[in-house]
Amino acid sequence: MTPHDGYKPTTRLVHGPGHSAKWDFTHHVTPPLSSSTTYRLDSAHRGARGFSEFGRQVKDTGEPPVYIYDRLDEPTRSILEGELAEVEGGEACVTFASGMAAISAALTAELLPGDEVIAHPMLYGCTHSLFTNWYSRLGIQVARIDMNDVARLRAHVSAKTRVLYFESPTNPTLELVDIGALRRFAEEVNATRSRERKLLVYIDNTFATPFGQRPLEHGADVVLHSLTKNLGGFGTELGGAVICPKEMLPRLLLYRKDFGGILASKAAWAILVYGLPTLALRLKRQQYSALKVAAWLEQNSLVARVVYPGLDGFPQKELARRQMLDFDGDFAPGNMIYFELDPARIEAEDFVDELAANAYSVTLAVSLGHTKTLIEMPASMTHSSYSAEESAAPRAIRLSIGLESPGDIIRDLDSALTAVAKRAKPACASGKVGKS
Ligand SMILES: Cc1ncc(COP(=O)(O)O)c(C=O)c1O
Known part of the structure; x- marks a missing residue:
């Protein structure tokens, strides 16, 4: 003992x-x-x-x-x-x-x-x-x-x-x-x-x-x-x-x-x-925000697909709830989100560049699990060692949620989506439109 x-x-x-x-x-x-x-x-x-x-x-x-x-x-x-x-x-x-x-x-x-x-x-x-x-x-x-x-x-x-x-x-x-x-x-x-x-x-x-x-x-x-x-x-x-x-x-x-x-x-x-002493505190806060951000992305008409283990539509939902448990036995879907924009309406690279230029709470940078929210495009960055054929989604985006207020992260993502969509296709500019 x-x-x-x-x-x-x-x-x-x-x-x-x-x-x-x-x-x-x-x-x-x-x-x-x-x-x-x-x-x-x-x-x-x-x-x-x-x-x-x-x-x-x-x-x-x-x-x-x-x-x-x-x-x-x-x-x-x-x-x-x-x-x-x-x-x-x-x-x-x-x-x-x-x-x-x-x-x-x-x-x-x-x-x-x-x-x-x-x-x-x-x-x-x-x-x-x-x-x-x-x-x-x-x-x-x-x-x-x-x-x-x-x-x-x-x-x-x-x-x-x-x-x-x-x-x-x-x-x-x-x-x-x-x-x-x-x-x-x-x-x-x-x-x-x-x-x-x-x-x-x-x-x-x-x-x-x-x-x-x-x-x-x-x-x-x-x-x-x-x-x-x-x-x-x-x-x-x-x-x-x-x-x-x-x-x-x-x-x-x-x-x-x-x-x-x-x-x-x-x-x-x-x-x-x-x-280590702040691990549980940080991860709890980050996954609370990640769920909010993932749910917001999911209802946005400019977003084609969102993968986050905490979403109801996550393909391996049952396994996630069995295997990903925190110290108290509660579901712990994590702080990472993977998503794709609708390529017919918005270029992912333009969106990421817009964030790099104008966002305050979202930083274009590789790495993850940081106090700051980080965004990157794996196929051309962290996973560029995979060939084009091996990369299933060349324009997909990886988001690591930080400790900011989730509303601010959403605000920056929304501003960037709206600005880029407006420039690209004025007719369908609003990032706020819910999916039908
Ligand atoms: C899942 C995973 N494993 C290993 C590594 C490598 O870690 P490091 O950069 O500390 O060498 C990374 C880096 O991003 C990672 O995401």
């Missing part, structure tokens, strides 16, 4: 572990920003102990660890890792310099030449690029199959297949993947496999965050995050995290030590002190 047993994750994220043997400064209310690249070892024996124990630490044991050098382990980062493992319900966490560093480490540290990954067709653009530009060079095959099509997965899977990889919701199209169904499929495959060759379920949980979805509860093996987005939350730090079973920890720590893509302690500190 620890002193924080029974407290809600929202409270835990504010207070962290309370006391930790990883700190020398137990009287600080806010964790101090540690910034020491190297550590005094006191004796050669202690130095040797630090090296021999490297890679074995899983959770805070109450014993002060032997710190040696920042790239091996460091208190602020280590506390952040403990918190991320805790809130995802995982055994261990290893952080990295960025989300892409975490994704590439979690896959590359596990896979061997000749192995295969099956990945969902739609993914964040740089993950797609990792698979298409790099894995063929490393002798790792990547097949792309809809993760909700278990029959096709079953027909394709072979002894070489080691990882099922997806995002849910996907970036940018907000499709969901049924994690429980994939767990059952992996169990079926693993019934005849050795421990070392198990088929593993990897999910990038960046969009939902542990606030809105805890994939390990549904049977995922590995959870990945870009800490740069919702978990950092303020748009000031890049970072990534892998939450994994404890057997994977030694190899991931070794990988990080030798490839060197560590999360800087100053970035870890900001995520620990600002990002």
Whole structure:
């Protein structure tokens, strides 16, 4: 029984572990920003102990660890890792310099030449690029199959297949993947496999965050995050995290030590002190606004299609309500919206340019999960690594809702729609017209 047993994750994220043997400064209310690249070892024996124990630490044991050098382990980062493992319900966490560093480490540290990954067709653009530009060079095959099509997965899977990889919701199209169904499929495959060759379920949980979805509860093996987005939350730090079973920890720590893509302690500190304690507050507010904005877009005659898991018309409504739940068990549809304008009436690029020129509360910029509302066009920006044929919707728009008043976000979207429609086709200028 620890002193924080029974407290809600929202409270835990504010207070962290309370006391930790990883700190020398137990009287600080806010964790101090540690910034020491190297550590005094006191004796050669202690130095040797630090090296021999490297890679074995899983959770805070109450014993002060032997710190040696920042790239091996460091208190602020280590506390952040403990918190991320805790809130995802995982055994261990290893952080990295960025989300892409975490994704590439979690896959590359596990896979061997000749192995295969099956990945969902739609993914964040740089993950797609990792698979298409790099894995063929490393002798790792990547097949792309809809993760909700278990029959096709079953027909394709072979002894070489080691990882099922997806995002849910996907970036940018907000499709969901049924994690429980994939767990059952992996169990079926693993019934005849050795421990070392198990088929593993990897999910990038960046969009939902542990606030809105805890994939390990549904049977995922590995959870990945870009800490740069919702978990950092303020748009000031890049970072990534892998939450994994404890057997994977030694190899991931070794990988990080030798490839060197560590999360800087100053970035870890900001995520620990600002990002995590405000996660639930920010996400609740943002999804409250996202629902209002999505509903407004949906009734606008200039908008052809709106995808948001909280809308009644969301195609995977039942799965969304089963899988996307917050710490209190309430539906958590998130802060991301994907939509298309009616191309016969309004050019998406003109609309986005109008916002860039004149909007105050909506900013044209990539990234997401920021205090500010961000808008972008994935096909030509974040997902430009996909070819034109692979991009299902070249003019679609991605919106990440921030902390502004929802009425102001709608006001800016409305002004831009109205201004552009007026210039383009004066006869059908009003963005306020409801759909018939
Ligand atoms: C779903 C998803 N995963 C991973 C990443 C990569 O994160 P980073 O930019 O921190 O490397 C992103 C970045 O946008 C993302 O949207």
